[in-house]
Amino acid sequence: MKYSITEKSKKDDEKIVRISLSDDATPSYVSGSKKKRRRRESVKREWKFVILALVLILSIIMGSVIRVNNAVDYITYDDIKGFNNLSAVITDRFDQLIYEDGSVNNYKIFGNLIGQGESIENSLINKHSDKLMSDDINPLLGYRSLETESRIMKTTLLSEESQQELADLFKKKNGCCFAYNYETGEVYTAFSLPQFNPNQQNSEYINRCLNSVYIPGSTMKIITSILAVAQGKENKKYKCEGSYTLSSGKVIDCTGYHGKISFTEAIGKSCNCYFAQLIMSLDLDESLELLNQLGFSVNNKKLPTVKMDELSRKNSAVEMTNLSSFNNIWGLIGQGKSRVNPIHMAQVAAAVVNGGKAAEPHFITSITNPNKTKPEKQIIHTATTKYTEFMSPELAEDTAEYWKKAVDNHYDLKGMSDRITYAKTGTAQVEINGRLRENKLLLGVIESSKTAFYIVVENSSSAPQIFSIANKLSELLPTN
Amino acid sequence: MHKSEKLTTKAFGFFILIAAAVFVIMLMLFTINKLAPVTKSRIEDCNSRITDFNASLEQYEKEGLDENNENVKFAKGRVELYTNRIKMLENREKSYTLSMAFVVCILTVAAAFQYIKTATFRRRSIYTSEEEICGYYYPKISALLAAFGILMAIGITYRTIFSIELFDLLMLVGAVFVGFVFFLIYRRAPYIEAKLKKRRLKKFKKITMADILFFLPVVGVLMLLAVNVLFGVEYNGSMLWISIGGTTIQPGEFVKVLLIILFASSYGKMWRAVVSVFTAGAAFLVLLYLKDLGTGLVIFAMVIVLLLLQLDNKMSFSIFENRKLVILLMVLAVCFFVVAMALFPHARERIENVGNAMENTERQQAEMLRALIFGGLGGLGLENSNYIINIFSINSDMAIAGLTAVFGVGMLLIVLLCYSVIIVVPVRKYSLHRQFYFAASQVSIVLVVQVILNALGSVDVLPFTGIVAPFISDGGSALVSFCAMIGIVLATLHPQIKSLEVSGR
Ligand SMILES: [Zn+2]
Secondary structure (H helix, E strand, O other): OOOOOOHHHHHHHHHHHHHHHHOOOOOOOOOHHHHHHHHHHHHHHHHHHHHHHHHHHHHHHHHHHHHHHHHHHHOOHHHHHHHHOOOOEEEOOOOOEEEEOOEOOOOHHHHHHHOOOOOOOOOHHHHOHHHHOOOOOEOOOEHHHOOOOOOEEEEOOOOHHHHHHHHHOOOOOOEEEEEEEOOOOEEEEEEEEOOOOOOOOOOOOOOHHHHOOEOOHHHHHHHHHHHHHHOOOOOOOEEEOOEEEOOOOOEEEOOOOOEEEOHHHHHHHOOHHHHHHHHHOOOHHHHHHHHHHOOOEEOOOOOOOEEEOOEEEOOOEEOOOOOOOHHHHHHHHOOOOOEEOHHHHHHHHHHHHOOOEEEOOEOEEEEEOOOOOOHHHHEEEEOOOOEEEOOOHHHHHHHHHHHHHHHHHHOOOOOOOOOOOEEEEEEEEEEEOOEEEEEEEEEEEEHHHOEEEEEEEOOOOOHHHHHHHHHHHHHHOOOO | OOHHHHHHHHHHHHHHHHHHHHHHHHHHHHHHHHHHHHHHHHHHHHHHHHHHHHHHHHHHHHHOOOOOOHHHHHHHHHHHHHHHHHHHHHOHHHHHHHHHHHHHHHHHHHHHHHHHHHHHHHHHOOOOOHHHHHHHHHHHHHHHHHHHHHHHHHHHHHHHHHOOOHHHHHHHHHHHHHHHHHHHHHOOHHHHHHHHHOOEOOOOOOOEHHHHHHHHHHHHHHHHHHHHHHHEEEEOOEEEEEEEOOEEEOHHHHHHHHHHHHHHHOOOOHHHHHHHHHHHHHHHHHHHHOOOHHHHHHHHHHHHHHHHHHHOOOOOOOOOOOHHHHHHHHHHHHHHHHHHHHHOHHHHHHHHOOOOHHHOOOOHHHHHHHHHHHHOOOOOOHHHHHHOOOOOOOOOOOHHHHHHHHHOHHHHHHHHHHHHHHHHHHHHOOOOOHHHHHHHHHHHHHHHHHHHHHHHHOOOOOOOOOOOOOOOOOOHHHHHHHHHHHHHHHHHOOOOHHHHHHHHO
């Protein structure tokens, strides 16, 4: 195709073309200073587009970088595992694997303590995910600096087989079993039934040792005893006639007819009538103070969450406003509104036996990162033993003496192993689905292996069963 | 212009194209080298899946399930899918190499043409000297073509991670051919218009043939939309596809090209601008109805730019005495946009979802953010690219972010620079013909909006609109329409137009 232009206008048009080439927007008829100004504007305008393009590039890059940077906080252990196909391993105290390939699938007995990614919030995996995965995100290399060898979390727990043996003795009943060394703080077992099953919907995610509180039953009487000894009220004898009527007319039943009995006898026989009269003789303020020191949340007072290796446990709670009211007496006997946490109870029992103080429980011996070449850099976390002082040494010693006497002389502990030096059973009435049931509880100390334990078997009142669990536990513990 | 200067600028255009070709070859060699182990592991993966499904098929046979059972159908479909995938993976390198070679060819041919064509131009165009051609046009065209080639090559490389077949190469060739045709025709558009202006209808003397030509894209847009609404196939929750003989096409992509042509030819005439804006409004509504929020946004931006250009007095082509009408139209467009956004729940939902992708870890933006975090500034690398292949619509709507996740921020920078060249070069200076300036600015705004929405939508900074990245994303319709746009832009930069403009005055 030819573009025809008449010869006549050729010269003028050429002029326009030339001007347009150097300064496109300026028509040829614009002259002088105006032309210069327009040229300047045109130059400015050309650079405007370049600047706009740079702004475009920068905003896209900066927007992405900022958003990605914010998203880093949301990266979970599971995400990294999914990318790297490398998960941490967890071992028991004998270096046997109890968790690998990111799953507790085959190790259900540990399930709701160890956890499975984020599905169990209050679990070792979830609370220590920052130590179990590479957290040094290299902004240049991203996670390609990821490790090739699994990090190792060594726990203080007994072997899976041992714990399974204990669990089998529950005979399909729910409950929990906590045992720990009160000198070192090492937790031997903290399993909870029903077990966690990742392949099952609505599986049990709660570890009852950590996250539950129970009506204590007679195990509460150990706490009440501490209060009595502290106030020097333990020397008086009281009469038991099978039941005791309060001035308000309410009646406290006893387990039997005990007659006039002493403090140690009352502990051994778990006499409700004796304890009712003992509680009424207690001083309210002093009792409140001591309960506070023992770690109880009194009258719904909010206490700071107690943490062991980042795992939180529930606080035990009692109600105490008037020591002659039925509710308060009934609570200190171990029914009513008192609620105890298994781990807390084991700690208090340990403190009684151990001169007033007990180690804080911990689950992790060490976390190591084998990817580091220098041995001192491999260690990410090591256990430290901390002690909590629950009471004065004198108080602890006195209380322990009474408890020991009671166990040795007045307690019917048929079927209980000799290794268990201190024990207090309890039976708590609970309402489950509108029906009255009984939970069996056992608080005890095994001095030979410096172990305090608390066992709960739900919906059971069989003493032999809970004794068999305690006996088995005493066999399985490592002896010092 | 001195002779030495002329040579420098000529050489600049030439070398920029050759450099682009070298970049493409390097990228190709790098990719082929890194891809082999990834291909191997993916083939193994497919094989193990086939074994699994065959095992369950045997199981079904034992159970006595017949052919029509859902499980049997599913398993059979999967076996076929993975068999095809293995076939694709085995031929992947061949298809990839051929596609990249095609891009290298375009670039080298363009470089060679510089020398051949300069002479031809000098003979042909009376008013443009060789110096002007070399100094003014060729660096621009070369930069544009180089950016285009690099983007195409990066796109091919990126799509190869997921799947590439010889059919994709055919699509590529077809798209480039369509672009070339657009270039050939569109560079004559003002001339054709000028010629047809003189012809009038016999019965209605006021109507010229040019006016009838103007209405062709209007009819085209409306027909495409009608076809889409009537024969739309639902896919991924929106009905943007129509199925023709085994392949699917997306009419929405072609609507954009037609609107560019329409908007460009509306320069200088108010009634045409009004018709254009209303056509665009109709397209906007229909696309929003079809749940294509992204294309809707692109069209909205196009309208705003069209109206802004009409307002620009300095450009000497603002022939509107009635500026108020233009401003009114612009206000109307904004109101229209806001109301439409409020009316369509799916649009509102997407806007409300911005910024909380990580709370819902299943969302594709969350997966993309994780990939970007794991990749770091350097990217995951091709060897780890398997990590992202299962993200939904990774090779189309998430392309720019996905590219960054695999190749790193350096590649993102290259891509954005190339986009910037294509966006800025045609509009930086007013081209001489107003129609062309209108066209070039429309292409630029389309690219700007698509790039921003694609890049930031997939990392949860902007609403995720399901819009493709120009030249990079998978999808034949989009590729063809963007090649057409490149053709249009090249036409606006073509030197012959100068003489046209002159004769038009
Ligand atoms: Zn009694």
